[in-house]
Amino acid sequence: MYKYIIRRLLVFIPMIFLLTIIIFALATAAPGDPLTGKKVDPSISPEVYEQQREELGLNDPLPVQYFNWISSFAQGDFGESMFYNGRSVESLIGARLLNTVYLGLFAFAITLLVAIPLGIYSAKKPYSLLDYGGTAFGFIGLAIPNFFFGLIAIYVFSITFGWFPAQGTTSDPNLTGAAALLDRLHHMVLPGLTLALAGTATYMRYMRSEALDVLGSDYIRTAKAKGMSERSIVFKHTLRNALIPIITLTGYEFGVLLGGAVITEQVFNYPGLGTLFIDSITNRDYPVIMAINLLLGVTVLFGNLLADILYSVADPRIRYD
Amino acid sequence: MGDERNLLMIEQLKTYFYLDENRVAKAVDGVSLSIKPGETFALVGESGSGKSMTALSILQLINKPGKIIDGSVSLDGMELISKTDKEMSKIRGNDISMIFQEPMTALNPVFTIGDQITEILRKHKGLKKKEAHNRAVELLDIVGIPRANEIIHEYPHQLSGGMRQRVMIAMAISCEPKLLIADEPTTALDVTIQSQILDLLKEMQEKFNMAVLLITHDLGVVAEYADRVAVMYGGQIVEQTSAKQLIKEMKHPYSKGLIQSLPSFKKTQSRLDAIPGTIPPAYDFPHGCRFSARCPFVMDICTQSNPELIEAASDHHVRCFLYEEGGADIHETASPAAK
DSSP, rough: OOOHHHHHHHHHHHHHHHHHHHHHHHHHHOOTTTGGGGOOOOTOOOOHHHHHHHTTTTTSSSHHHHHHHHHHTTTOOOOBBBTTTTTHHHHHHHHHHHHHHHHHHHHHHHHHHHHHHHHHHHHEEEEEEHHHHHHHHHHHHHHHHHHHHHHIIIIIIIISSSOOOOSSOOOOTOOOOHHHHOOOHHHHHHHHHHHHHHHHHHHHHHHHHHHHHTTOOOOOOHHHHTTOOOHIIIIIHHHHHHHHHHHHHHHHHHHHHHHHHHHHHHHTTHHHHHHHHHHHHHHTTTHHHHHHHHHHHHHHHHHHHHHHHHHHHOTTOOOOO | TTOOSEEEEEEEEEEEOOOOOSSSEEEEEEEEEEOOOOOOEEEETTTTSOOOOOHHHTTHHHHHHTTEEEEEEETTEEEESSSSSHHHHHHTTTTEEEEOOOOOHHTTTTTTTHHHHHHHHHHHHHHHHHHHHHHHHHHHHHHTTHHHHHHTOOGGGSSOHHHHHHHHHHHHHTOOOSSSEEEETTTTHHHHHHHHHHHHHHHHHHHHHHEEEEEEHHHHHHHHHEEEEEEEETTTEEEEEEEHHHOOOSSSSHHHHHHTTTSSSSSOOOSOOOSSOOOTTSSSSOSSTTGGGGTTTOGGGGGTTTOOOOEEETEEEOOOOGGGGTTTOOOTTTOOOOO
16 A cells, blocks of 8 residues: 555656646746736836846746746745745745645535435435426526526525625734634635535535446345334445545545636635736746646646555455555 | 144235325235245245345335235234234244345344344343353354354454355344244355255255245256245246256246246257346236237237136146136247237
8 A cells, every 4th residue: 555655756857857847837828927917017228128028037938947947946045026026925925825725625525525415315206306406406506607696696695685795814913723714614615615516516416326226236235124223224324435536526526626726716805825826827927837737737646646556445356566 | 634723824915005196006915925834935036026025024024105005914823914013023033034135235243143043032032141141152053153162252343244144044044933034145156155044944944944935036046955946026926836846847937938938958948048138127017918928928818817826736836817717828829929
């Protein structure tokens, strides 16, 4: 097992290296640079503009630029933002990353808490009212774009009823303790639901079909013939088996949650990684774009490793030796 | 024999599957049989004849769209059909247990052997974790599993098919049931393992004084292990008698067909005699006798109405017009109809 994990981690090195090349190539292939917008500003003379480019290293050949970036990156230096006047990328990402992680975990918790029971119940009572309701919710959830659901949620729950705040992470930064936590959660409800929507629908559909398969299996018939209670059959014998494929999905979910947050955060003006990402793309702030992209890539890699490890824990037939 | 009380009584059991608005599959259609304590009752028939459905109906493990619509199943005089699922769960695995055809898939892949045996002991016998564990090791030992102490911590995928079937038997006998239903317990196993498993079942039956309802399509197994036997066709019993009597004299044309379709060492054959045609689907039985379309002795009356199960000889029941009052004697006059 440990050998397997170490082997997987070693494979990450070339993968991450490849990822940096792709990310760098894509970022520089986009037209313009951080100073493009300033060219039209008549108060800046072309000489200053040129001098700025030179200072930022934007006139160097691309391989040199890449090498400069990757070598400082390898030393743990993510570089400086080209837009926010030299603030370090770490300081820009740091606080926002935490906000996004909170939101992602919150959404993931909603997904699991709604999708798993609903999926199991639908499988237990197929073609019941709740099953049809769940199916309808599943298709609607997958069909509605994130931003649209977010806007409707704001209109209904924020503007019309006034139950939840429409934006930000807190209404009073001076709160402490439990009050601060509650305030934070209160702010996360709408963006959390929005972010969780598509995932919940997907997981529920998977859970339903897996549980339906398992409930029809021979070993469930054996469990029934042994006189096991309904509870034991559903929550012990069925759930454990039906969750195995779901675990594989969770590996991707980490990346999806961080990536999906880009749009949701924008809609709710939530100060997370997503808003920073959009801003830095608009401003062509390469170091930030590349750092966030890389972070997403690494998250997906580690998410998958984690899923594979959990997979072997849940299913004794899977052994990594 | 007749005055001995019955352990299990099935009367006019009907289990139908409501496939859609127009089609009703009569998987079990008026089956009656009784099993005495400690005896082995064999239920014989080809795939789709309703033998497994009869067994599952006893435990009320029929899945939708199937439903037991009529009849009675009683154990020691206690009616089971009217019981709720919760009440039945106290009987399943405890008074009546069951082992299945496919040992490869009948055990839950994500739990250890020990876990799967102890849960039944804890549920029905109320044993503590430790007691249940010790008893499970004992049980594995009884069913002839070597290194029971280690195997108990292993998962089903680590065992062979024969071993898994032994684990299933250990589970089935764990609460010392009065009746063990064995649904083709050796069909999926190697020939060499088959007799081991059947001998083990016989041994357990004697040790715990269980009755066994043995479902099989193998008449050799019936001859060797069964006391009584019922032959099923199209959801109905077509012949019922003692195993000895059946082997000596098969009366129903279907039973005769079954034995003729077995390969024999005595005569050299280029082809096996198979019963022509296939079993009709349970939602579309032919009018009259359900075997009439495949029967070599078919008469006019056979396509008009379905015969009743009659006592053709002492303790030998047959569902066939050939044996009814005034029916032709199969041995003298009836000859196989041209195919």
